[in-house]
Amino acid sequence: VKASELADLVADPGSSDADVRTGVAEWAREGVPAGWRDWMRGASEAKFVDFQRDWFGRLREAGIVAPHWPLDWGGAGCSLSRQAIIAEELARAGAPQILVNSVALFHAAATLTHAGSDAQRRRHLPAILAGEVWCQGFSEPGAGSDLAGLQTRARRDGERFVVNGQKIWSSYAQYADFCLLLARSDPEAPKRKGISFLILDLKSAGVEVRPIRQSTGEQEFCELFLDDVEIPVDCLIGEENEGWRVAQQTLAAERGVQVLDQVERLSGTVGRFAADVKRVTEERDRAAVDGGAARQELGGIIAEAEILRSICHRMLTDLERHGGAGPEASILKLMYSETLQRLDDAGTRLVGLEAQVERPLLRGASWESGDWLVDYLASWAWTVGGGTSEILRNVVAERVLGLPREPEVAS
Amino acid sequence: VTVVVDADFRAGLRETAREFLANYFHSAALRSRLAGDGEDAAVDAAIFDLGWPGVEVPEEHGGLGAGFGDLAILLHEMGRRLYSAAWVGSAVVGVPALRRADAELRDAWLPGIATGERNVAGALWGEHGVPGAIDVRAEPSGDGWELSGVAAFVPHLAELAETDAVVIAARNGAGDGTELFLVGAAAPGVRRESVPTFDRTRHLGRLELSRVRVGERERIGRSGDGPELLAELLDRTAAALACDAVGGCEQLLEMTVQHLKDRQQFGRPIGSFQALKHRAADMFLRLEASRSAAATAADAIDGTDRRALAASVAKSYAGDAYVEVAAEAVQLHGGIGYTWEADLHLYLKRARLGQVLGGTSEWHRSRLAATALEAV
Numbered sequence: 065v066k067a068s069e070l071a072d073l074v075a076d077p078g079s080s081d082a083d084v085r086t087g088v089a090e091w092a093r094e095g096v097p098a099g100w101r102d103w104m105r106g107a108s109e110a111k112f113v114d115f116q117r118d119w120f121g122r123l124r125e126a127g128i129v130a131p132h133w134p135l136d137w138g139g140a141g142c143s144l145s146r147q148a149i150i151a152e153e154l155a156r157a158g159a160p161q162i163l164v165n166s167v168a169l170f171h172a173a174a175t176l177t178h179a180g181s182d183a184q185r186r187r188h189l190p191a192i193l194a195g196e197v198w199c200q201g202f203s204e205p206g207a208g209s210d211l212a213g214l215q216t217r218a219r220r221d222g223e224r225f226v227v228n229g230q231k232i233w234s235s236y237a238q239y240a241d242f243c244l245l246l247a248r249s250d251p252e253a254p255k256r257k258g259i260s261f262l263i264l265d266l267k268s269a270g271v272e273v274r275p276i277r278q279s280t281g282e283q284e285f286c287e288l289f290l291d292d293v294e295i296p297v298d299c300l301i302g303e304e305n306e307g308w309r310v311a312q313q314t315l316a317a318e319r320g321v322q323v324l325d326q327v328e329r330l331s332g333t334v335g336r337f338a339a340d341v342k343r344v345t346e347e348r349d350r351a352a353v354d355g356g357a358a359r360q361e362l363g364g365i366i367a368e369a370e371i372l373r374s375i376c377h378r379m380l381t382d383l384e385r386h387g388g389a390g391p392e393a394s395i396l397k398l399m400y401s402e403t404l405q406r407l408d409d410a411g412t413r414l415v416g417l418e419a420q421v422e423r424p425l426l427r428g429a430s431w432e433s434g435d436w437l438v439d440y441l442a443s444w445a446w447t448v449g450g451g452t453s454e455i456l457r458n459v460v461a462e463r464v465l466g467l468p469r470e471p472e473v474a475s
Numbered sequence: 476v477t478v479v480v481d482a483d484f485r486a487g488l489r490e491t492a493r494e495f496l497a498n499y500f501h502s503a504a505l506r507s508r509l510a511g512d513g514e515d516a517a518v519d520a521a522i523f524d525l526g527w528p529g530v531e532v533p534e535e536h537g538g539l540g541a542g543f544g545d546l547a548i549l550l551h552e553m554g555r556r557l558y559s560a561a562w563v564g565s566a567v568v569g570v571p572a573l574r575r576a577d578a579e580l581r582d583a584w585l586p587g588i589a590t591g592e593r594n595v596a597g598a599l600w601g602e603h604g605v606p607g608a609i610d611v612r613a614e615p616s617g618d619g620w621e622l623s624g625v626a627a628f629v630p631h632l633a634e635l636a637e638t639d640a641v642v643i644a645a646r647n648g649a650g651d652g653t654e655l656f657l658v659g660a661a662a663p664g665v666r667r668e669s670v671p672t673f674d675r676t677r678h679l680g681r682l683e684l685s686r687v688r689v690g691e692r693e694r695i696g697r698s699g700d701g702p703e704l705l706a707e708l709l710d711r712t713a714a715a716l717a718c719d720a721v722g723g724c725e726q727l728l729e730m731t732v733q734h735l736k737d738r739q740q741f742g743r744p745i746g747s748f749q750a751l752k753h754r755a756a757d758m759f760l761r762l763e764a765s766r767s768a769a770a771t772a773a774d775a776i777d778g779t780d781r782r783a784l785a786a787s788v789a790k791s792y793a794g795d796a797y798v799e800v801a802a803e804a805v806q807l808h809g810g811i812g813y814t815w816e817a818d819l820h821l822y823l824k825r826a827r828l829g830q831v832l833g834g835t836s837e838w839h840r841s842r843l844a845a846t847a848l849e850a851v
Contacts, residue, residue, distance in 0.1 A: 338847040359848070363840025366847055367768070367788040374767040395760050460759055461752035465732050468747040 065090040071127025074150070075140040085149050091126055092157035100160055101434070106424030109283070113239055116164040116428065120195060123162070128154075130169055130193060134177075137189045144380050148324050155328035163284075163428055164236045168198035170322060171314045172244055175261070178313040179302040184263065188242070199237035201245040201264065201288055202311065204230060209455050211246075212255045212308060216290065218247035218262060220297075220304070225249070225262060227293045233449065237273050237286035240266055244314060245295075250305050261307035263299040270294075279441045281425050315450075323396050324380075326446075327372045330404060333432055333439075334369045337411050338362055344415060352416070361410050368403045375399070398456045401446035404431060408440035484541070485548055491525065492552035500556045502818055509675050519560055519591065528562040529589025531570045536585035538570075543711065547718045547773035554722025557676040557821055561594040561638055564631030567715045568597025568708050572642040572655060575704055576695045580657060584640070595657070598626035598643045598682055599708055606709045606834045611684055613645035613654050619690040620645075622656060625683055628832065630712070632667060632680025641682065642695065644705050653701040655708075657693045658684070674828040676821060707776075710786035712833040714772040717789035720797035720829055721769045723822050724762040727804040730819075731755060734808055751807060758800045765793035784846065787839035795836050797826035 065073075070091045073079050097103075097119075104115060123129035131147045133139020142150070162169065173192060176185050188196065207214040216229025227247055237243065243264040250258030266273065270293040275283040302310040341362050345355040375396060408431070412419045419436040426433040431442035447453050461467045499518050507514040522528075530546045532538020539545070546566055553559070565588045573584050573595065587593030601610030602625050611624035622645055632638055638660045647654050660667060664687035670679040696704050732755055735746030745751055768789040775785035801823040805812040812819045830836060 334847075335851075338844075339851045341844070342848050342851045359844035360837060360840050362847060363787075363791065363843040366843045367792045367840065368764075370771075370784065370788045371764045371768045371792060374771040375764065378767055378770070395763055399760060399764065454753070457753045457756035458749065460756040461746075465728075465755055465759060467732065467735055467752050467755060468744050470747060470749060471743070 067091065067095065067122070067125040067127070071125070071140075074127045074131060074142065074146070075135060077141070081146055081149055084146055085153055088128065088150050088153035089157065092153060092159060095122055095126060096154075096157045096159045097122075101426060101429065104160075104427045104429065107427045109427075112427040113164060115160070116162070117195060119160050120162060120165050124193065129162070130173070132170075133173060133189075133193075137173075137177075137185070138193045144383055148328075148376070148380055151325040152328045155325065155332060158332065160428060161325075161329075161430065163430065164197055164239050165192075165195065166322075167200050167235065167240075167244070168192040168196055171200055172198040172242070174316065175244060175301060175310060175314045179261070179310040181298075181301075183298070184301065188263075196242065197236065197240045198242045198244060199234045199240035199266075199286070200314070201231040201234055201237075201243045202314075203233045205232055209452055211311075212259070214246055214248060214259065216245075216247040217251070218249045218260055218295070220249060223297045225260070225295045225297065225300075227262070227264070227290050227295055229290050231288040231290070232276075232285070234273075234286045234288055235284050237266070237288055238275050238283070240273075242266060243288065246307055246311055249307075253305065256308040258305055259307040259311075260304050261301040261310040262295050263301060264290075264293065264295055265299075268293050268295070279444075280438050282427065282442075284430075284445075323400055324376045326404075327369075327376050327396075327400055329432060330369050330372065330400070330407070333404075333407060333411075334365055336434065337365060337407060337414070340411060340414055353414075358414055361414070365403075365407050365410060368399075368406075372396070372400055372403060395456075395460060397446070397450065398453055398460075401443065402453060405440070405443040405447055408436055408443050411436035412440050485545060488545055489548045489552065492527075492549050493555075495521070495525065496552055496556040496558060500558050505557055505676070505818075505821070519562075522560075522562075523591030526589070528566055528591045529570075529585075530566060531574075532585050532589040533574070536581065537589040538585065542777040543714070544773045544777050547714070547769065550715050550718035551722040551725075551769070554719035555726040557723070557818075557825055559631070559677045561596070561631050562588075562591050564596040564638075565594045567630075567711055568599070568642055569595030569640075571711060572597065572695050572704070572708060573657070575700070576657065577692055580692065580695075584657075587639075593639045594631070594637050595640045595642060596629055596632045596638050596660075596680075597708060597712070598629040598632070598641050599705065599712065600628070600644070601625060602627050604628035604832065606838065609644050609646050609653065611643055611645040612648045613656065614648040616688065619688060620654075620656065620694065622658065622684045622687045622689060625681070627681045628670065629680045629682060630832065631678060632669070632682065638667075638680075642708070643682070643684070644701075647701070652699065653705050655695040655701055655704055656689050657695060658687060658689055662687055662689075664688070672824075672828055674821075674824040676825050677828060679832075706783065709833070710772075710782050711776055713786040713790035713839065714769065714776055716829045716833050717765065717769040717772055717786075717793040720793040720826065721762070721765045723797050723826060723829075724758070724765055724793075724800045727800050727819070727822055728755070728758050728762055731758065731804045731807050738809075754803055754807060758803055761796040761800055765789075765796045768792050784843065787834075787842050790834060791836040791839035791843070794826075794830040794839075798823070798830050801826040 065087050070087050073087045074084055127140055128150050130139040131142040131150050135141040204214050218225040218227045243266055245262045245264040246259055248258050249260040270291040272289040274287045276285045277283050341358045344353050431439045433439055462469055504515045526539050527549055529538030530541050534540040573581055600606055601608045611622055611626055613620045613622050640657055640659050643656050643658050645654050664685045666683040668681050670681050672679055736744050738745050772785040772789035775782045805819050811817050
């Protein structure tokens with residue numbers, strides 16, 4: 065299947081989902097560069113960024129880089145179930161993930177679509193499809209789980225804001241052109257009422273980006289230092305001081321199809337675990353590997369991965385039929401991240417010392433590099449990032465089960 | 476395989492079942508049933524009027540002609556209220572087995588099952604209750620068969636007087652295949668006894684067969700169909716127990732959340748403490764995951780696609796989840812949770828039986844692993 069043929073098929077609402085599935089699978093046979101994992105092992109950052117750009121371009125040609133975007137903006141206007149099919153088939157083909165452009169395609173696009181001005185959309189949405197990179201400037205050293213307590217200050221000065229402060233955990237900011245920035249524009253208002261949502265051009269004077277090296281050795285996250293950075297008022301998204309509400313749209317984007325994509329990819333990792341169970345029980349003697357225990361663990365992990373897929377599919381059905389997701393949506397990321405961590409822990413134990421041998425890092429494979437210990441370390445990106453598991457348990461207990469809120473500590 | 480689901484029918488069924496059981500099979504009625512004082516007999520009569528035993532009996536035999544997905548809803552709601560009766564065994568195993576039986580047998584049994592007058596239990600495993608380990612042998616004899624051996628931990632068999640026949644899995648003495656037979660519960664050579672269990676809400680029995688004669692007509696399915704039919708009945712049993720577990724978890728979570736809101740210590744509801752809140756959230760996680768697993772298993776049974784996988788996923792996960800949720804419910808209720816008077820121990824005991832009946836969680840996980848390892 066040629067890229068242009070697939071693009072037409074995917075964007076045609078009259079085509080069948082089954083044809084789209086076959087089309088993506090067939091395209092992926094040629095379209096997913098064979099051996100990308102080998103090139104990326106020990107690759108330089110520059111090579112990684114080039115490869116991400118190349119992969120982004122291939123997906124764009126095939127019309128599946130933004131299946132969730134409306135047709136008017138150059139997306140494929142796919143239904144949720146069709147998006148899920150594309151994600152499933154790419155995962156099955158062992159395709160690389162879009163990492164560097166992910167915030168642009170999901171968070172920035174969702175924010176601009178829901179709350180941006182026409183001018184902002186015209187300026188940025190086509191540019192994002194052309195490869196413009198975005199990062200997110202939400203968390204701060206003093207505002208993690210309590211995000212609304214953020215202190216970066218945006219002082220209004222005529223037709224501009226002057227911004228001072230520090231942001232952290234900003235993925236791929238070192239390659240980014242723009243940043244989705246939350247800053248306090250009214251320090252007198254209650255904490256959720258005084259925040260504005262701004263588009264920050266990272267080329268502005270006074271912006272410094274410093275990568276943070278993670279426990280895996282990769283440098284995905286960055287710190288942003290903002291020193292008297294000027295942002296024009298037309299870069300405000302939504303109303304002044306209404307940024308908290310806008311941010312909810314941004315955050316909703318990362319809990320949707322993106323998790324679904326990860327759940328599909330988890331099946332591949334379960335397959336790798338099964339292959340390792342088979343290999344180590346055949347290779348090693350019984351004193352070294354308890355085959356029964358390994359099979360029990362495998363069975364348990366298969367069950368969890370299958371249940372996650374069921375939850376995803378049920379959530380999709382609910383969304384398409386009733387326009388809203390049931391309570392399972394609130395637990396999807398929580399369950400996924402903890403299952404991922406358990407699986408990587410099990411793999412690390414299963415293969416024993418083999419997992420302790422350090423190999424050159426497989427860049428850009430995040431939590432599915434195939435090195436159990438690296439993937440295990442990377443899994444904290446999911447249990448901590450995007451709302452820690454503990455915060456999500458609070459959300460379930462308070463908003464789903466209706467338990468009383470923790471008494472607020474007066475500050 | 477596409478399963479055609481009538482969502483309105485199911486919603487109505489769930490609502491009816493939930494309301495009916497809440498009104499007539501509340502804790503006091505359950506206690507009365509456990510005490511054997513008979514005050515709950517009207518409940519079963521009303522259930523027969525509602526047609527529940529015949530959910531999967533074809534309409535021409537007086538049933539509702541629905542599928543396992545519909546029975547699953549009833550099993551879930553009955554699990555919430557710890558309901559059990561002899562007809563449940565018919566619905567889970569008896570009916571699907573008889574639907575494969577020869578026309579005369581179908582005509583003879585299905586109408587009576589649909590009205591709740593007759594019950595057919597399923598004895599699918601041997602002495603230790605392990606799926607696949609069968610301790611009854613079937614020897615060809617004349618124009619029929621002779622069955623001898625033991626089937627233990629037979630669900631719903633101890634509602635003794637009420638069980639009319641049993642679908643029994645037997646090893647074929649002539650070959651090494653598996654066959655299923657319909658055996659009259661009072662046939663010569665059949666000895667049955669009840670097996671008292673700590674879970675008093677359900678009743679298990681044990682069968683000993685000594686040269687019990689059955690005709691060729693009582694063999695279910697064609698020659699060679701036995702293994703696949705048995706596999707289907709085992710998957711149905713596993714899925715049914717998963718549905719029961721989901722209902723139980725749901726009720727336990729509601730009871731526990733209510734307690735966490737009502738109970739005050741240190742001047743505030745104990746549910747405002749994060750340590751307890753998180754445990755309630757984990758109960759919810761386990762419940763929702765079990766719910767998805769059981770629903771997927773129910774669909775798979777109606778559709779046959781990935782049936783064994785879905786059944787083992789549901790049984791192993793929901794079976795364990797039920798025990799964990801019940802244990803947490805006991806703990807979070809504090810002292811009262813540990814009393815005979817509170818219902819929590821009834822759930823915990825039912826959960827512990829369900830976890831090991833129809834294949835333990837370990838058995839099902841081994842099966843999942845074996846399938847995955849074959850595919851490597």
